[in-house]
Amino acid sequence: MLHVYTDKQFIEKHPKGEKFPLIYALLFDERNEFTEVKKYYQLVDSIDNAEVAFLPFSWNFYLKHNLQQEAERFIDECHDKQLKVLTYISGDQGVTPTNKDVYVFRNSGYKSKKLKNQISFPAFFKDPLEHYIDKKEHQIRVKTAKPVIGFVGQATPNLLKAAKDIGLIIYRNLKFRLGKSLLEPQQWFAAPFMRYKYLKRLEKHPEIETNIVYRERYRAGVRTNRSVDKTTYEFYENMNDSDYIFNLRGAGNFSVRFYQTIAMGRIPVLIDTDCLLPLEGIIDWTQHCIRIPQGKEHEMEQRLLEFHQNMTQQTFEEIQKANRKLWEDYLTLTSFFARIHDLIKNDEL
Template sequence: MLNVYTDKKFIEKHSKGEKFPLIYALLFDERDEFPEIKNYYQLVESIDEAEVAFLPFSWNYYLNKGLQTEAERFIDECHAKNLKVLTYISGDQGVMPVNKNVYVFRNSGYKSKKLRNQISFPAFFKDPLVHYIKKENHQVRVKAAKPVIGFVGQATPNLLKAAKDIGFIMYRNLKFHLGKTRLEPQQWFAAPFMRYKYLKRLEKHTDIKTNIIYRERYRAGVRKNRSVDKTTYEFYENINDSDYIFNLRGAGNFSVRFYQTLAMGRIPVLVDTDCLLPLEGIIDWTKHCIRIPQGKEHEMEQRLVAFHEHLTQEKFEQIQKANRKLWEEYLTLTTFFARIHDLLKNDEI
């Protein structure tokens, strides 16, 4: 178990701020969703008892609220005690940390622009086999002659929307360079338009069976909880009824769908846009997904068909089971931070 120090006084003053996920699990888990996390970490009151420190809120919160001096004060206090400080960047775009001598966890970002101490971590969500798909309705897929690839989400040929998406990115990037925003510049990328382009290619391929539901807007534009749940059920049912799931980044350079696919025991087809996946030194991602490298997007259909054709039924089943197990053992909030615990204990972070 690791003794963790955090800035509790700051948390008391800013209880509504966006918390580091581990700090949330340790201090604010009122529904007891993460009971096992306390087998790995315990919060201590005194910095002298600590083995590691966590900045309690996201860098986004400190910078947006003009509280970076508070973050620096905490970091300096911890570094004076030779403690590693782990921090968090939230959101699709992210911000640049003020202090470069800390460890930074984030979902998005570009592998080619990775910070020295940046650690990619997965998206966290409810277990779909507990909340959305009955286990008796979830079976290991039998290998058919053609691969079945699914997708539910925002994908549209609307050129006006694509122009608006790129224009907004250009505007935000300009604001960054003018010092008007702290959100990091992004590559010009109209995700819904590009998804539509790739999905239509998959539909046209005679050796691929598709299971695709196009949405004009995110979650079909619904906002109320009951409607959101309905679209979530449809989303997971689509994954359940497919062998492979198409994955392409959204507003940020990462895909929540990628991890949801693994949680469902299906195989992601990831269009790699300079992505940084979690625990790359520990997980051999080539065993769990079809990763289409940048510059090779035109080979997606060929790679999918070849991958499927070379699988035996036994191997096909093994990958599905291995993907579900990977999510359970490495990619939930508890199991991911259990791995981080081990790396910290072994001084590998």
């Protein structure tokens, strides 16, 4: 177990601040969803009893509210005690930390622009086999001659929307250059348009079976909780009925769908847009997904077919089971931070 120090007084002053996910799990787990994580981490009141420190809120929160001096004060206090400080960047775009000597956890970002101590971490969500798909309905897929690739989500040929998406990125990037925004610049990318382009290619290929539901808007434009649940059921049912799931980044350079696919025991086909994946030195991602490198997007169909055709039924079943186990053992909030616990304990972080 690791003894963790954080700034509880600062949390009390700003109860609505965006918290580091682990701090939220340790302090605000009213539904007892993260009891297991407390086997690995224990909060302590005194910095002298700590082995590691966590900045309690995201860098986005400190910078948005002009509280970076509070972050620096906490970091300096911890560094004076020779403690490693773990911090967090949230959101699709992210911000640049004011301190370079801390560890930074982040979903999004670009591999080529990775910070020295940046750690990619997965998206966290409810277990789909506990909340959306009956385990009796979730079967290991049988390998057929044609690979079945699924997708449910926002994908549209609407050029006006694509222009608006790129225009918004240009506007935000300009605001950053002019010092009017702290949100980091992004590559020009119209995700719904690009998804549509790739999905249509898959649909046209005679040796690939597709299971695709196009949405004009995110979550089909629904706003009520009941409707959100309905679209989420449809989303996971599509995964359940597919071998592979198409994955391409959204507004941020990462894909929540990628981790949801792993959780469902299905195989992601990831269009790599300079993405960071979690624990790349520990997880051999080549054994769990089809990753289409930048510049090789034209090989998507060929790579999918070669991957599928080179597997026996046994190996096809094994990768499905291995992906579900990977999510359980490495990519939930508890299991991911259990691995981080081990890295810190072994002085490998």
